[in-house]
């Protein structure tokens with residue numbers, strides 16, 4: 082047995098040296114040792130590992146973890162923590178709390194005190210052997226002492242020792258050596274597994290959180306962490322002897338201040354039953370130990386300073402307050418502004434901080450909800466407001482539109498600019514949406530802005546009155562739009578773009594809550610001309626399935642507003658036409674294709690009055706499938722609804738045969 086250990090130790094050391102570019106022995110000497118091991122123990126894991134040909138074929142050798150690196154159950158709230166604590170035997174409700182590092186999990190394996198392998202977690206069972214890179218990292222102990230102390234008693238170092246750690250980039254190193262990377266975690270994962278040029282691995286740090294000793298010398302987590310530190314490892318921050326209340330207090334402290342003060346990123350705390358035997362007695366479920374839980378932080382949130390509130394005017398005239406603050410890195414992105422939604426939300430933020438208003442210099446907590454949407458969570462420290470109405474640092478609700486100076490109207494939680502066509506923000510938004518919805522290619526936002534800024538475009542109809550030569554003489558403001566403007570105007574005036582289906586026409590004008598598909602629903606219900614729409618009452622529209630009172634009111638109000646302002650008449654005046662409603666044998670019926678696309682067939686159906694839908698719903702008339710007896714998900718759903726399902730050949734017959 083000891084002969085095998087000796088052999089493996091020498092082989093491991095030779096392999097390691099080889100990885101480091103300092104071979105200890107010739108290849109043939111290595112092969113001799115290896116052959117000897119094959120004779121003594123043909124199934125030894127070392128042989129599999131070396132057999133995996135380090136660095137060949139572009140990947141790191143795969144290694145199997147002796148003890149799988151499982152994952153943790155999670156608690157996202159105090160309620161969930163309480164649930165978990167409830168499952169711990171009452172006598173064992175003393176906990177150790179460790180920081181949950183946000184990095185790359187690593188297992189360090191020691192044989193006879195010598196570091197022989199550093200492997201990533203991988204899928205928990207199989208990881209990658211990145212020993213060469215690990216040797217360069219900070220916090221990695223290469224040689225363990227022959228004995229260690231537990232409670233003052235010297236104990237010989239076991240033959241096998243495993244240390245689990247997390248590879249991170251400290252903020253200090255990130256600032257200095259990883260400028261331009263999105264966040265420390267990405268830097269850590271990208272660098273740790275680099276195959277060429279591993280030099281940057283010296284700016285990575287391995288922070289240890291678990292010690293696995295043969296013979297289980299440590300009776301508590303605290304003892305284990307102290308021992309790790311005494312062996313020279315950099316160890317995660319930890320707290321112990323805590324009851325549930327104590328755990329919560331530590332957690333709250335991290336959320337408020339402590340987390341931001343750390344030199345590395347953590348995304349939660351690991352709460353473990355302190356007594357090792359009790360913890361292990363709780364067992365494992367689905368690879369997750371029941372005796373510990375990851376208590377995650379609410380969202381990644383950072384403190385920053387509020388600098389401004391900008392009021393953004395949308396195409397509907399609605400003002401949205403946007404907070405601007407000193408940039409913070411959150412979930413991999415630099416964030417410097419976030420919507421404050423509406424006046425009530427601003428009032429709420431101020432009120433919770435015991436203030437009446439928000440003030441430049443307020444310290445705010447910013448997160449990214451679901452790691453995506455920037456969000457101002459709360460005011461952490463408010464700058465005192467002395468009540469001076471004219472203090473330029475105080476944010477007051479605007480009285481007039483910041484873009485056009487028109488009066489503002491309150492609409493529930495929102496402020497609306499009353500400027501309509503006189504408000505450039507609304508004009509730009511309205512025209513941009515029109516161009517997008519009716520689908521004019523090459524007519525970009527910058528061209529729309531240029532046209533609006535020129536002062537010659539105040540309504541949608543105005544763009545049809547312009548000529549490309551008008552654009553050529555506009556002040557280009559240094560922007561080159563000439564070439565694309567040519568194409569854009571050509572596309573705008575293309576015959577197909579001048580004749581729009583009614584639902585596209587009405588659904589692109591920006592009526593609140595009425596897009597093209599809602600407009601189509603209204604058209605299909607029989608309001609299939611501008612004239613019929615003009616005569617529609619809210620009650621009639623509300624009675625259409627899928628519309629409802631709110632949208633019906635919005636439609637009728639919005640439609641009449643467009644009529645009153647002459648928008649519709651103007652558009653017809655510049656030559657836009659509404660397509661005649663198609664009548665034919667398929668009139669009033671709807672069709673959806675699945676498993677294939679066929680533009681010709683779509684056009685043939687539309688030419689006979691049918692409409693094309695993108696999905697299966699209860700109102701769909703026919704689902705057309707590639708094969709007549711399709712059993713696809715859509716086909717099954719359609720049959721469940723009682724919708725007719727036919728093959729593509731049958732569909733062609735119904736429109737008069739394939740051309």
Ligand SMILES: [Zn+2]
Nearest residue numbers: 482485498504
């Ligand atoms: Zn305005």
